[in-house]
Amino acid sequence: MADKHTDKQQNVSTTQQPEPSESKQKKNDSPTKLILKRFVRNKLALAGIITLLIIITVSFSAPLLTDHDPTRTDMLNVNAEPSDEHLLGTNPSGQDNFARLLYGGQISIQIGFYITLIVTVIGVVLGSLSGYYGGRVDSLIMRVTDLFLIFPFLLLVLTVVTILEDTSLLIFVVTLGLIVWPNITRILRGSYLSLREQEYVLSARAIGASDFRIMRKHLIPNAIGPIIVNATVVMAQMIILESGLSFLGFGIPDPTPTWGKMLEEARNLGVLTQRPFEWFPPGIMIVLTVLSINFIGDGLRDAFDPKSRSRR
Amino acid sequence: MYKYILRRFLIFIPMLFIVTVVVFTMATLAPGDPLTGEVLDPTVDPEVVEQRREALGLNDPPPVQYMNWLSEISQGNLGDSLHYSGRTVEELIMSRAPNTVYLAAFSLFITIVIGVPLGMYSARKQYTPVDYTATVFGFFGLAVPNFFFALIAVYVFSFQLGLFPPQGTISQPGLTGIDAFLDRLHHLVMPGITLGLASTAIYMRYTRSEMLDVMGQDFIRTARAKGMGEQNVLYKHTLRNALIPLITLLGFEFGTLLSGAVVTEAVFSFPGLGQLFLTGIQNQDFPLIMGINLIIAVTVLVGNLLADIMYAVVDPRIRYD
Numbered sequence: 238m239a240d241k242h243t244d245k246q247q248n249v250s251t252t253q254q255p256e257p258s259e260s261k262q263k264k265n266d267s268p269t270k271l272i273l274k275r276f277v278r279n280k281l282a283l284a285g286i287i288t289l290l291i292i293i294t295v296s297f298s299a300p301l302l303t304d305h306d307p308t309r310t311d312m313l314n315v316n317a318e319p320s321d322e323h324l325l326g327t328n329p330s331g332q333d334n335f336a337r338l339l340y341g342g343q344i345s346i347q348i349g350f351y352i353t354l355i356v357t358v359i360g361v362v363l364g365s366l367s368g369y370y371g372g373r374v375d376s377l378i379m380r381v382t383d384l385f386l387i388f389p390f391l392l393l394v395l396t397v398v399t400i401l402e403d404t405s406l407l408i409f410v411v412t413l414g415l416i417v418w419p420n421i422t423r424i425l426r427g428s429y430l431s432l433r434e435q436e437y438v439l440s441a442r443a444i445g446a447s448d449f450r451i452m453r454k455h456l457i458p459n460a461i462g463p464i465i466v467n468a469t470v471v472m473a474q475m476i477i478l479e480s481g482l483s484f485l486g487f488g489i490p491d492p493t494p495t496w497g498k499m500l501e502e503a504r505n506l507g508v509l510t511q512r513p514f515e516w517f518p519p520g521i522m523i524v525l526t527v528l529s530i531n532f533i534g535d536g537l538r539d540a541f542d543p544k545s546r547s548r549r
Numbered sequence: 550m551y552k553y554i555l556r557r558f559l560i561f562i563p564m565l566f567i568v569t570v571v572v573f574t575m576a577t578l579a580p581g582d583p584l585t586g587e588v589l590d591p592t593v594d595p596e597v598v599e600q601r602r603e604a605l606g607l608n609d610p611p612p613v614q615y616m617n618w619l620s621e622i623s624q625g626n627l628g629d630s631l632h633y634s635g636r637t638v639e640e641l642i643m644s645r646a647p648n649t650v651y652l653a654a655f656s657l658f659i660t661i662v663i664g665v666p667l668g669m670y671s672a673r674k675q676y677t678p679v680d681y682t683a684t685v686f687g688f689f690g691l692a693v694p695n696f697f698f699a700l701i702a703v704y705v706f707s708f709q710l711g712l713f714p715p716q717g718t719i720s721q722p723g724l725t726g727i728d729a730f731l732d733r734l735h736h737l738v739m740p741g742i743t744l745g746l747a748s749t750a751i752y753m754r755y756t757r758s759e760m761l762d763v764m765g766q767d768f769i770r771t772a773r774a775k776g777m778g779e780q781n782v783l784y785k786h787t788l789r790n791a792l793i794p795l796i797t798l799l800g801f802e803f804g805t806l807l808s809g810a811v812v813t814e815a816v817f818s819f820p821g822l823g824q825l826f827l828t829g830i831q832n833q834d835f836p837l838i839m840g841i842n843l844i845i846a847v848t849v850l851v852g853n854l855l856a857d858i859m860y861a862v863v864d865p866r867i868r869y870d
Contacts, residue, residue: 387846388845389807395811395826400579532688
């Protein structure tokens with residue numbers, strides 16, 4: 238604890254440019270291998286990745302696990318109790334809840350993934366422009382993020398979704414991506430700001446490398462830790478956000494199932510009090526998925542940047 | 550410091566202006582206008598509608614409309630609600646805001662009273678069972694969606710155990726004094742905890758990591774070396790410095806609380822701003838939606854300004870920024 242500052246310095250240089258002595262000690266392990274080793278040693282992160290893989294595998298092998306079509310309504314068989322035929326019963330439209338849980342998982346996870354992809358790309362591009370150039374570009378981008386952050390997130394999303402009226406899957410994902418980007422952009426900008434001052438950037442500039450090349454070859458690869466870690470944070474948030482919007486009735490349109498839409502049925506008091514088997518499983522799935530992603534993110538944070546271990 | 554506060558204030562004014570432009574733009578992009586209903590009505594003469602549009606200034610160029618709108622809102626006129634006919638937006642907001650303020654205050658109280666001490670304790674007892682328990686709580690607090698937590702709370706505490714009311718703000722009108730207060734509080738417990746859950750986890754983790762950070766710094770070692778008592782080191786030196794960054798977090802808290810309130814109030818049928826906003830959204834009541842957006846954005850803006858000023862007062866180092 239006492240030598241924290243020197244500790245920090247050493248570790249920062251380890252993650253960015255391993256010193257020769259350090260590498261020799263570790264039998265010439267590459268930085269990537271070191272990161273992987275640290276990650277695997279973290280039991281929570283490992284548990285997270287296993288749980289997440291199970292959830293993904295089970296969701297995406299839905300056709301093998303159930304014969305029911307999650308979108309097919311069966312008016313003769315509404316609100317069925319759990320049985321061998323319908324493991325979790327059926328909902329008020331007679332759709333099989335178990336099939337909805339599996340197929341809903343596919344959609345919820347995919348929505349989270351694609352929004353994260355959009356947000357990360359925007360964050361990396363704008364964050365590197367802002368952090369690298371500084372000055373006017375930086376203030377402009379930062380003022381725009383300020384503006385977005387002033388409007389409470391959910392209020393802004395609900396307002397935009399209502400203005401658009403049409404919320405097909407694609408529009409839904411793109412809209413959320415365009416609203417969520419400011420946070421991650423600010424965080425990545427911070428990373429780039431400190432990377433910009435590194436000697437290797439100066440040396441690259443001295444040899445006459447173009448700005449684009451410096452960003453692509455030096456800044457982005459060295460910021461890969463924060464980029465991936467923040468992507469996990471965003472993905473966890475987006476899965477919760479999607480379920481929240483669906484719960485309020487503003488998700489993607491029917492009949493596509495998602496976990497949030499299954500939970501929406503619990504807004505009916507009858508379902509809430511009498512049929513917990515209908516709303517409890519999707520809720521647990523969301524919690525497990527988000528928990529796993531957060532564990533993975535935390536493990537990655539420690540693996541990329543060992544100094545953060547004490548700060549967890 | 551005064552220079553900093555002045556500069557911060559000078560940023561506030563253009564931001565306020567931009568916020569009004571954004572809200573106005575969103576309102577303009579929104580489908581329909583106050584006369585849409587009458588355009589679709591075949592018994593109304595289109596010419597009359599056109600005259601009324603002209604009279605209301607709906608045919609003016611957008612900048613003119615914006616200036617008119619700005620002069621209206623600066624006098625506190627946010628327009629008429631479409632869904633609640635005959636009521637103005639400001640009237641609706643004023644009638645619902647107190648409930649949300651109670652809810653938010655209660656939840657903020659829980660957040661600070663539980664989150665900060667828990668984070669402190671966790672940092673002091675790093676790597677002990679208490680610390681791990683707090684960390685697990687932190688992970689769950691962030692992973693459990695607030696509406697799912699609310700559903701479980703209603704299911705268990707209202708319907709299975711019958712301890713807390715599942716919805717509303719008061720059980721019967723006409724209660725006075727301490728009874729009325731306790732009744733309100735009784736109704737606030739579950740929504741308050743639901744709303745505060747994620748923030749409590751965030752404050753806990755924040756306090757913990759800030760405490761650990763400060764504890765590693767030279768002046769703490771110096772304090773210990775001087776022979777200062779552990780209690781003094783902890784409260785006078787560590788905690789005071791660790792709490793500074795929390796001020797920024799508090800500045801944004803109002804926005805976070807309002808986002809959460811939309812969901813929480815929906816589950817508990819709690820008649821506050823969040824529920825009002827959701828009713829507006831469900832009925833495409835754009836004057837109401839934009840009115841709430843504007844009020845909230847301005848409040849957050851003022852909150853950030855106050856947080857920044859407080860930051861400068863508490864931490865004099867900011868001057869050199």
